[in-house]
Amino acid sequence: MSDDVAIVGIGMHPFGRHEGVSGMEQGAAAIRTACADANVEWADLEFAFGGSVAAGNPDSMVSQMGLTGLQFINVVNGCATGGSALISAYNTIKSGAFDIGLAIGFDKHERGAFRVNTGKSGERDWYGGSGMALTTQFFGMKINRYMEEYGITQDALARVSAKAFRNGSLNENAWRRQALSEKEVLQSAMLSYPLTQYMFCSPGEGGVALILARADKAHKYTKNPIFLKSAVVRSRRYGSFEVLAPSLALDYADGPTVDASQKAFEAAGVGPEDIDVAQLQDTESGAEIMHMAENGFCEHGEQEAMLANGETEITGRLPVNTDGGCLANGEPVGASGLRQVYENVLQLRGDAGKRQVPNNPKVAYTHVYGAPGISGVTILST
Amino acid sequence: MAELSINENVMDLTPEGPRLKGMRCKSCNNHVFPMQKGCPKCTSADVEEVHLGTKGTLWAWTIQGFPPKAPPYLGETDPAKFKPYGVGYVELPGELKVESRLTVSDPTALNIGMEMELVGEKIGKDEEGNDLITFAFAPV
Numbered sequence: 001m002s003d004d005v006a007i008v009g010i011g012m013h014p015f016g017r018h019e020g021v022s023g024m025e026q027g028a029a030a031i032r033t034a035c036a037d038a039n040v041e042w043a044d045l046e047f048a049f050g051g052s053v054a055a056g057n058p059d060s061m062v063s064q065m066g067l068t069g070l071q072f073i074n075v076v077n078g079c080a081t082g083g084s085a086l087i088s089a090y091n092t093i094k095s096g097a098f099d100i101g102l103a104i105g106f107d108k109h110e111r112g113a114f115r116v117n118t119g120k121s122g123e124r125d126w127y128g129g130s131g132m133a134l135t136t137q138f139f140g141m142k143i144n145r146y147m148e149e150y151g152i153t154q155d156a157l158a159r160v161s162a163k164a165f166r167n168g169s170l171n172e173n174a175w176r177r178q179a180l181s182e183k184e185v186l187q188s189a190m191l192s193y194p195l196t197q198y199m200f201c202s203p204g205e206g207g208v209a210l211i212l213a214r215a216d217k218a219h220k221y222t223k224n225p226i227f228l229k230s231a232v233v234r235s236r237r238y239g240s241f242e243v244l245a246p247s248l249a250l251d252y253a254d255g256p257t258v259d260a261s262q263k264a265f266e267a268a269g270v271g272p273e274d275i276d277v278a279q280l281q282d283t284e285s286g287a288e289i290m291h292m293a294e295n296g297f298c299e300h301g302e303q304e305a306m307l308a309n310g311e312t313e314i315t316g317r318l319p320v321n322t323d324g325g326c327l328a329n330g331e332p333v334g335a336s337g338l339r340q341v342y343e344n345v346l347q348l349r350g351d352a353g354k355r356q357v358p359n360n361p362k363v364a365y366t367h368v369y370g371a372p373g374i375s376g377v378t379i380l381s382t
Numbered sequence: 383m384a385e386l387s388i389n390e391n392v393m394d395l396t397p398e399g400p401r402l403k404g405m406r407c408k409s410c411n412n413h414v415f416p417m418q419k420g421c422p423k424c425t426s427a428d429v430e431e432v433h434l435g436t437k438g439t440l441w442a443w444t445i446q447g448f449p450p451k452a453p454p455y456l457g458e459t460d461p462a463k464f465k466p467y468g469v470g471y472v473e474l475p476g477e478l479k480v481e482s483r484l485t486v487s488d489p490t491a492l493n494i495g496m497e498m499e500l501v502g503e504k505i506g507k508d509e510e511g512n513d514l515i516t517f518a519f520a521p522v
């Protein structure tokens with residue numbers, strides 16, 4: 001395993017709704033916290049990759065952070081925006097171009113389901129106009145088919161949500177911090193059958209900053225460097241079943257999650273059995289279930305028993321979404337993937353407080369998935 | 383007032399009913415909806431526009447339970463008047479799986495593998511008051 005790149009500082013602006021605070025200000029607050037964590041100044045950072053989908057061009061934040069002349073590159077890559085900023089920072093340090101820099105992601109979205117504009121200029125938007133073009137429909141269709149194929153029940157969906165809100169109640173940075181019972185989850189409004197309101201995450205706000213440095217210099221900044229063993233982003237292949245697709249091929253192929261996961265394990269030189277804690281994309285509770293298998297942590301269909309046995313609880317065999325995931329934190333797209341990495345750094349440092357995974361976790365995994373059929377995976381270790 | 387296709391680049395209204403306009407690749411026979419100018423399977427640009435089939439089987443489905451945002455949605459967005467509608471992928475043999483509204487919105491009446499056929503459905507009105515017709519699949 002290579003120990004080329006270390007995470008030496010982390011900062012987060014709480015997720016949720018923050019009236020009067022711009023997405024970029026939330027990003028700037030996260031950067032200041034991360035700099036303090038790494039004992040560096042903004043002026044010490046040699047480069048930055050910034051991701052935001054709906055809250056402005058990240059590089060313009062230099063005007064409030066300081067005009068130091070650093071290399072600042074914007075990244076926009078759908079739901080993998082934050083993950084793509086991280087992989088860019090990782091490769092920049094691995095290449096030897098710079099020694100220390102920043103991955104920053106932030107966002108601020110309007111309320112309600114994501115509004116997707118699919119219209120071409122000069123013609124009527126038939127797709128959105130007809131009442132398709134909703135990401136929620138894809139998730140409903142995919143899990144509905146998966147449940148029939150592999151014997152997953154609505155109780156399993158409710159267990160995932162109840163776990164998320166329970167974990168969120170232990171997280172001072174989470175948006176939804178009130179625990180909900182399985183029954184409350186099942187009885188909430190049916191949004192996209194078989195998924196109810198409390199099985200879906202909401203677009204939200206927040207910011208996360210990570211400071212990365214060459215591994216051999218990491219101890220200059222922190223006594224607790226966390227090493228980035230691999231960071232992989234993959235797009236879809238022909239035949240995969242993806243969000244916002246007016247048509248699908250008759251052929252079937254695995255989605256980008258499977259490809260990104262396999263490559264990340266290979267690059268890190270570890271396997272699913274080595275992972276002590278995992279943050280998996282849970283846009284809705286069915287996604288967490290499907291992603292457990294797609295990332296190699298179980299066979300399709302085994303999730304039903306794993307959830308019933310509490311194996312993915314903080315105290316279980318494979319804790320999943322220990323900070324409450326997207327369900328409890330909401331999804332500011334530019335920051336969401338970096339939130340997962342932030343949580344894993346806390347867990348590996350032993351700094352996760354009331355939600356700390358027991359027995360000193362050593363290897364941690366993150367996974368994002370989203371439009372238009374893109375996935376990012378990272379593996380961290382102590 | 384007339385009935386008009388929601389978008390003539392994706393659907394023709396014919397005397398026999400609506401017809402979806404897709405891409406057929408002349409190199410590998412792959413189909414894509416709507417029409418586009420290159421084949422994502424084999425990368426060929428030698429493609430033609432065809433009317434897709436009108437009968438198939440349901441491959442995946444859900445029920446849209448809340449009003450979509452307008453724009454872009456052209457249908458009913460008042461929560462008091464909104465009625466849930468089905469959305470699914472229908473597999474057209476030898477062609478592709480097409481995403482579509484479904485005329486059925488009762489989860490107990492939808493099953494993967496059931497036979498479906500293409501129909502037109504009024505979705506809204508244009509600026510001149512003409513009815514805009516989109517496509518849906520109905521149980522056979």
Ligand SMILES: [Zn+2]
Nearest residue numbers: 407410421424
């Ligand atoms: Zn072709």
